[in-house]
Amino acid sequence: MRRSLLYSILALWAVVAGGFFGFLITENYWSRPLDALYLTVMTITTVGFGDIVPVTTEGKLVAVVVAVAGIAAGISTLQALFNLVVSNNLRSELGLPQRRIRMKDHYIICGYGNVGREVAEKLKANKESFVVIEKDQDRVQDMVENGISVIRGDAEDEDTLLKAEIMKAKGLIAAMKDPPNMVTVITARSMNPNLTIISEVEDDKNESKLRRVGANVTVNCYRMGAQIMVGRARRKESDPVCGVDINGKNALSLQHEGNTYHFCSEECMAAFKAHPDRFIQWLKALDESCMMPP
Template sequence: MLNRRRGPTPRRHRVVASPIRLPVAALVFSLAYGTVGFMVIEGFGLLNAVYMTVTTLTTVGFGEIEPLNPDGRLFTLSLIAIGFTAVFTLLAVLTSLVASGQFGRSLTRRSMRQRIEALRDHYVVCAFGRVGRSAVEELAAQGADVVVVEVDPSLEPDMIEAGVLYVLDDPMREDVLERAGIARARGLLCAVDSDASNVYITLLARARNPDLFIIGRASSPESVEALERAGSNRVVSPYRLSGTRMAALAFQPAMLEFVDMVSVAPDLRIEELVLGERSALAGATVRDAASPYEGVMIMAVRSADGSLLVPPRADTELNVGDLLIIVGPMDALSDLAKRAR
């Protein structure tokens, strides 16, 4: 069983709470100090003592409830010194936070946490480097909800500019993955530039969500097997993928251009659909499933037993659990996706 790495919230998530904690505590102490002092030295009741303390600290100047004796006046001077120090320190800290933008960022993160908590079936992307950023852009283009987990605070402006939800913390902490909604997520993309980190994140995520679809990044061939054993459903090696694509472009440029065109065309997509137990397409043929839609083609069918038909015959019967690879307009594919559930 994995050890749950839980600990105190990192310091950067208390950028507002930590600086103002001391002046707020001093202000509370001033209120208590003044109230108790007026009750003990002047014999005031609780209400009168609180009233005198507040009017003294706020400099309202309503005057004394009762004449103060010399001890009371000395005590009032000490209360003014302590209270004014606390108030002006608090104002200085708040002004500094607002001017530096930390206060606004803290409010943004709080709002972001609430939005993340409301997500379901979203994708979690670990790291916002070159690979992670490209993955986020593609997922967003497909209309998917995305949460980025990034440990480097210098990338926060880039994530804000991209308009993506994010958690600014270490993705190798289980509590951080939970804040990203890993238990409710549909998929996880481990795009950290360390294979060891990706393996560990995969182990944490798989333990937290057994149904999660995990894609791991492997920089070295030796890490592919480790990621698969850790629980990755798919493993991608950016360097190997780049080399394979370059070779394919050398021999089959037209084919890759077609695939790229389908990927970036505004109203054309390649999608995969799995027929659910109540799917309206179960029992239909490939011809019956595609014919109601203009421009839709079922390119491949993989049955539940793993057999693959590329391309399938028009009279091929579709069954529950079949995976379909379909190309066509987005509206048509959206309707097909509803019928496939």
């Protein structure tokens, strides 16, 4: 719809430019360019004050072409503008989800269950742009009412991911069941090889499969949450990267912003050093979700 409006405006400008130069040449208005523009506008709008009129045969032919083309382009522009405004207002009034978003460097959240909802809240708190893809009508309606960008559709479908501007996104978070997560990861990776993909995993045996088909990171929310809760109960430390219980005295340690973090291996410590904020935010999210004090 926006594209048709753009084409209509370009056509209208082309008619104005054509009429301007046409009158400059046929009416010899080189020394009076404002009169050429004035005559073009009066011809298109059919006002015709009569103070300036074409006098040459060629000029009259230009006027006929400009009048017909200008009226057509003008009507097309007004219709496209009207359709755009009315369509947006209707979708807003009826509480309908977006058909396509206009974003860049955003995140795509696939699924708005418990995990997807928490992810959306954290991204919103960090002022990150995101759009949710969800099939359930009740969840979609809830997001529309709360002003959350949402596309109703199947995240496994290429057309739905295109509507979510997957080619311009910087990350995709699959927060559904393992089977749809698997298909979504495969589809997203084939469409955007450079996209960072994080997938929730429920069954441990699917973790390696999700990584093989394109997930950069897999997260078992139940396992990691349980590990952290048990660690808190036993007063033991856990690796912020992989979530493994470790002995703080014998583990590798790293100071970051006044806090000490312990790691089970050099690989986990290197991953934390590369993106510390990512893992700290994840730990905070788990704490808040499980209602555990630090």
